[in-house]
Amino acid sequence: MTKAVSSQPKTKRGIERRAKILAAAEQVIGEKGFAAASIADITRAADTASGTFYIYFSGKDVLFRELVEDMGRATRSQAAERIATAANRLEAERAGLEAYLIVVRDRPMQYRIVEEARFVDPDAYRTYYSEFGKAYADQLQQAAERGEISAGDAEVRAWALMGIAKTLGERFVLWEEGEVDIERVVAEAHQFICNGLAP
Amino acid sequence: MTKAVSSQPKTKRGIERRAKILAAAEQVIGEKGFAAASIADITRAADTASGTFYIYFSGKDVLFRELVEDMGRATRSQAAERIATAANRLEAERAGLEAYLIVVRDRPMQYRIVEEARFVDPDAYRTYYSEFGKAYADQLQQAAERGEISAGDAEVRAWALMGIAKTLGERFVLWEEGEVDIERVVAEAHQFICNGLAP
Incomplete structure (x- = not known):
């Protein structure tokens, strides 16, 4: 072989x-x-x-794996640029969500490729999200220790936040039939992410 | 034809x-x-x-579509049972998330089938989430009007909450290498859903 x-x-x-x-x-x-x-x-x-x-x-499989990894790189580099000026973790969350939705808008095919990896290359898919989730949880943990966010299970929160970004990207960017309004979606989501649903 | x-x-x-x-x-x-x-x-x-x-x-396509719809029915019936006794929307959120994770635990293949629908039957996939999202947003809107949750864009929140449920199901149920502990994940996520990240 x-x-x-x-x-x-x-x-x-x-x-x-x-x-x-x-x-x-x-x-x-x-x-x-x-x-x-x-x-x-x-x-x-x-x-x-x-x-x-x-x-x-x-082969095509090798190239496919590189495309999946590229979505991670694109998101990280967009996010790094925006997060650099964030004063604290809550602002970084806002910047990170915005960066992700911009990547989905600008490279819609990449979103689909990452999702197809679940079936085409399950290892690459799982590695993609696991590495992302681990780095994300570390950042949340450190932010909690600095008192920038409330205490809580960093890993559960990291995956919850990744889920928010993914579905908002799908519904309000990929599937949006009207005008894509990233700013509005980010503002609404950020409100929820900071304060939750409690009255 | x-x-x-x-x-x-x-x-x-x-x-x-x-x-x-x-x-x-x-x-x-x-x-x-x-x-x-x-x-x-x-x-x-x-x-x-x-x-x-x-x-x-x-044909196989017809049966596949029925399997996708069945995941929706299973989740709704599990949720309806648990939500029936919820005193308010915040409790209903907790019950609904728990119901979803139980369905993922008990019928892991259905989770995968719904995700594969994105490629096999995009219309069924989109209908599945769009109908779910619409009903969810209506419930959040009504709860906000009753003062059970804070005010906010119901549709953005509905999709954010669906995203939380999906990724938590993936990471902490489908991929869990240790013991699946739905109660712990629901408790942690619910804390975040109610109060957000703000310190």
Whole structure:
């Protein structure tokens, strides 16, 4: 058996061509689903010869896993930028939710790809959310110790907050039939996240 | 084209046989996924002749849609029972979350089937969550008017609460490596849902 690998090009042209294949794959797999999207579809959309694919990826599964990981990187980098100026954890929560909804708006296919990973590559899916959940819980724990948020089980809260972000992204960004209004949704959700439902 | 149909048997034996096929399908499709699960796999698991399938269902797609709808019915009936004795909306939230996690624990394959519907039958998936979200928002709106919960956008809150239930079910029930402790997770989550993160 050949080990599944992806290789990083060294030349500028190679880097660009690899990125182009990834961007095309995000679109094609996001639209058609993993099984129906062929490597020929992907290279056609990337405007490259189909053999070029194998210079960078040993197969569709390897490329798919990279797309899943890329959603994590995109969210983290959007969030890091916005959270940097947050004065405390409550503000960071607001910034993080906003960052996530922006990523869903700008890269809707990635949302779908991550969800399809549950079936296509369950390990990648679980790793994706588990690592995210662990880092998130650590941050909440530290914030509670600093008194920026109330005390409570950090892991349960981290997953609850991830769930809020996911479903709001689905309903108010991906499925929104009117105008996507991230600011309004974030403001409403943040109110709930800070104060809860109690009267 | 033949219209996709499922038919309801009239005899006790027919009702039992149809239920047996549905239960087997839940298991087989939940484990293998929709595409890989054949009708022969399902009838074999149900211990019936493969032709029997078509007495009740015109195809696998029709049966799949019924499985998705069944998750909604199971959750609603579990919840209705528990919510009946809730004194107010906050208690109803606690009861509803507990009911949902119990359904996920008892019927893990159904959780997976509903998630796979996103790809197999996007309309059924969207209808499933949209109807749920609408009914949920109505209840929150009424509770806010009665002063049982604070004021706020009922729809955003409904989807946030659905997201909390979904991810907690995934992490602390489906993926739990230790003992599943629904009571603890519900208590922690309820604390957050009532009071939020603010210190």
